[in-house]
Amino acid sequence: MSRAGAGDLRSALLALAPDRPLGAVGARELVRASLVAVDCTWAARELELLGGAVTGRVFRDASGGATFPLRRAPWGEPLARPRAVCAVGAFDGAHRGHAALLGRARYEADARGAELAVVTFSPDPADVLAPGRPGDALLPPAVRQHAVMELSGADALVVLDFTPELAALPYERFVRGALDALVDLECPRRRARRARAGARLARRRGLHMGRARARAARRRRDRPRLPRRVGAREGFDVIGMELADEGGAPISATRVRSLVRAGRVEDAAGLLGRCHYVSGRVEHGRGEGTGFGFPTANVAVDESLCLPAEGVYAGFVAVGAMAWPAAINVGKPRSFSPGERDAAFLEATLLGFEGSLYGEEVSVVFARWLREPRSFASLEELERTVLGNVGWVRATLGERGVSLLGEGDS
Incomplete structure (x- = not known):
């Protein structure tokens, strides 16, 4: 977990945009730096x-x-x-x-x-x-x-x-x-x-x-x-x-948690020195994104873990030695009525993935906040918004999976 340039990580994440894309090498390094390797020795x-x-x-x-x-x-x-x-x-x-x-x-x-x-x-x-x-x-x-x-x-x-x-x-x-x-x-x-x-x-x-x-x-x-x-x-x-101090206040786990819960994942990353991520098992979910032509992963996360605020985020879903760009929805589905609420969920729409992830353990990396949760007046409005989020991820983080194995890895 490299901490090089950790102080600049927040600025780098906030600067991401379709006209300033991350690129495959940058994506690989961002995910690798975010995930904690398990040392079996x-x-x-x-x-x-x-x-x-x-x-x-x-x-x-x-x-x-x-x-x-x-x-x-x-x-x-x-x-x-x-x-x-x-x-x-x-x-x-x-x-x-x-x-x-x-x-x-x-x-x-x-x-x-x-x-x-x-x-x-x-x-x-x-x-x-x-x-x-x-x-x-x-x-x-x-x-x-x-x-x-x-x-x-x-x-x-x-x-x-x-x-x-x-x-x-x-x-x-x-x-x-x-x-x-x-x-x-x-x-x-x-x-x-x-x-x-x-x-x-x-x-x-x-x-x-x-x-x-x-x-x-x-x-x-x-x-x-x-x-x-x-x-x-x-x-x-x-x-x-x-x-250690950052921005005139001490760096502490309490401060990081507060930022994550507020959806400010870029600010949290600046203090962590890596992007915040959670891990969980893929289960059968709503499959909302599938209707728009994209595979989705409904991730069951342990309730003890700190989840970001409800909203949509850009990030990656990592499985084994691969990671896929994803639009990540955290919250409770509102469908077309602001009064409707179901169980909390984390659902990621993956770009470039083919196959099934059901039953797999995955890690969801949060790189950027995209928008607040909202209700929609029609299916057309929902589709337009979802496709807009996916389009931003495609243009900025990529449209296919990246290998997390670098030179010298196996």
Whole structure:
């Protein structure tokens, strides 16, 4: 997921028009940069700490046969822990702000001669602490994990099950009983005193978190045991980073969600560093576009995911190694009466596709907002509008599928 030129992505999307088309190469690169690749070389092992109060999984690249040991093996034999810098966060969306934090953590790990371990949570802590919210995940949990691994270049990813029991843990107990069981965050003062001054940075470990997460820790009941104080006492650095800024406001998952829900997918893409997309299974739907001579895909999307506002968008539908330009309708069908409402749907009209997608898992990429939803006075008006949307997509994004395999891919 390339972040090159992410700051210019919003402008590039807004500039798309029939007289400034994307082209096949541009389409391929846009879709490839938007989708999160799933790396099958990462292997997982289960973990259980603090008497079962903390559970989860540790992911590490298994292509080289490496392992990420716990502090103590099940049979009680002590194991060496990796010397590591940790970055902690939910990382929903893996947006440009996360890229900045993880990039700083990677730099610190390299400077200290340590590994980088990214610690995240599943489900998102907000879903546990504030249940009943509308679907707002920018990425499904499993996809988010792969995005974080790709974005950070981490040596290991620790995914902790976020439960009420974990939420109730005092901060110091979480660090000492959970993080410290996985990686070497300690630096005994006796060893530090004997160390040469120039080696002090390398011997100290680091714990990175966004300012918002650090403030949340300070609001907890264990107020006197602030993250920095715990780190100072135990011999590791706690580095609270300010969120990356865009347009005078911090880049955050909350801000991205707000833009997506408002239909401002171009603005959201500028913060994400990629186009927003959702995945789902193609089901039998209304087939409205079929009557106009175009194949349509009715996509059932998990209700936990963040969908754009009702309306019509230009984008792509990706299946395997191919992607097709599409006019994407999100919302509830109004037919010819503003009072009629059926179940919510996501229906994409594909250009250049032949065959059947029923039962297939597809990814729908939102590149541009085209128009608000509306009711129509006649079938002729509906047909005219739909064909106009499809014509814009054809002239701007292309009229046939593009391969997502570039040079050197297979």
